[in-house]
Amino acid sequence: MLAVLYIGHGTRLIDGVRQANQFLYSCMKGISAPIQEICYLERVQPDIREGIRRCIEKGAQIVLIQPLLLLSAGHAKRDIPAVVDEARSLYPDIIFIVGRPLGVDPKIVDILIERIFEKRKIIPENSGIVLVGRGSSDPETKHDFASIRRLLNERGLNRVLSCYMAAARPSFEEGLDLALKKGWEQTFVVPYLLFTGVLMKTLKKAIDLRNKTDTSFVLCSPLGYHPVLIRLMKKRIRESLKNVLPHYT
Numbered sequence: 001m002l003a004v005l006y007i008g009h010g011t012r013l014i015d016g017v018r019q020a021n022q023f024l025y026s027c028m029k030g031i032s033a034p035i036q037e038i039c040y041l042e043r044v045q046p047d048i049r050e051g052i053r054r055c056i057e058k059g060a061q062i063v064l065i066q067p068l069l070l071l072s073a074g075h076a077k078r079d080i081p082a083v084v085d086e087a088r089s090l091y092p093d094i095i096f097i098v099g100r101p102l103g104v105d106p107k108i109v110d111i112l113i114e115r116i117f118e119k120r121k122i123i124p125e126n127s128g129i130v131l132v133g134r135g136s137s138d139p140e141t142k143h144d145f146a147s148i149r150r151l152l153n154e155r156g157l158n159r160v161l162s163c164y165m166a167a168a169r170p171s172f173e174e175g176l177d178l179a180l181k182k183g184w185e186q187t188f189v190v191p192y193l194l195f196t197g198v199l200m201k202t203l204k205k206a207i208d209l210r211n212k213t214d215t216s217f218v219l220c221s222p223l224g225y226h227p228v229l230i231r232l233m234k235k236r237i238r239e240s241l242k243n244v245l246p247h248y249t
Contacts, residue, residue, distance in 0.1 A: 002245075003035035003060035004028075004237060005051045007067045007080065010040035011197040017044055019195040023225050024068065027233045035060050041075055048083045052091075062095040062244065063087075066237055069101035070108075070194060070223075071144050073136035076101050099240040104144050107228050109151040115220040116157075116188050128159035128184040130175045132203065133192045135164030142168065148192070159184065165199050172203070176210060176217065186216050193222040194229075 006027065008020040021038060028036045035058045039051025046054065048065070055063050065084055069076055084096050102108065112131075116123065129152065133145060145162045152160050159182070163175025170178065179187040189207060193199055200222060207217045223229060 003055035010043040016197040066099040126185040135166040
């Protein structure tokens with residue numbers, strides 16, 4: 001019996017958990033798996049170990065571990081595989097598959113652009129973008145952000161800076177300083193984040209402080225509960241399962 005175990009990041013904010021659960025319940029529709037469970041990396045229960053246990057208790061013989069993560073960094077490369085290796089030792093008769101994160105995809109970049117135009121129907125000519133990521137010490141994160149900037153450039157958005165909330169440079173505050181030095185008429189701060197959470201509150205607070213003396217910063221919404229991401233998540237699940245179940249649809 002097949003199980004899909006979805007892994008969210010986790011947040012202290014109840015609304016962030018609610019949004020993630022709503023998104024994942026939507027992803028479950030149309031996925032041909034009799035067992036589907038949700039767990040979280042941190043701050044929210046159940047955790048991954050408990051999620052795996054629940055799947056196996058319900059009779060799962062194949063468990064697809066599918067992370068709800070934007071990029072391949074520490075969680076996808078180290079934390080999740082470590083728990084899955086432990087589970088393989090505990091449950092040697094179970095087949096475990098680890099799905100890949102959403103990754104860099106042109107459709108996600110389309111959502112970023114949509115978030116900008118939600119704020120301004122007409123973008124001033126001398127405008128720029130500060131793309132804000134969660135951050136990671138993994139060098140692949142910066143490589144991925146370079147790919148996202150390139151995709152934005154291909155869509156005619158050429159003034160793009162990247163910065164990070166933690167573990168990488170430039171920091172978010174440094175990114176805002178760089179934007180000011182550019183002298184842009186308007187700077188759209190675009191969070192490369194999935195849902196409302198503590199980081200969005202931090203971004204809003206910093207921008208509100210800046211806008212007391214300079215009103216050029218516009219904070220856009222995170223990627224959020226978007227039908228495109230639901231379709232992309234389902235695509236990742238089907239890709240992973242076809243490697244083990246060639247006739248899976």
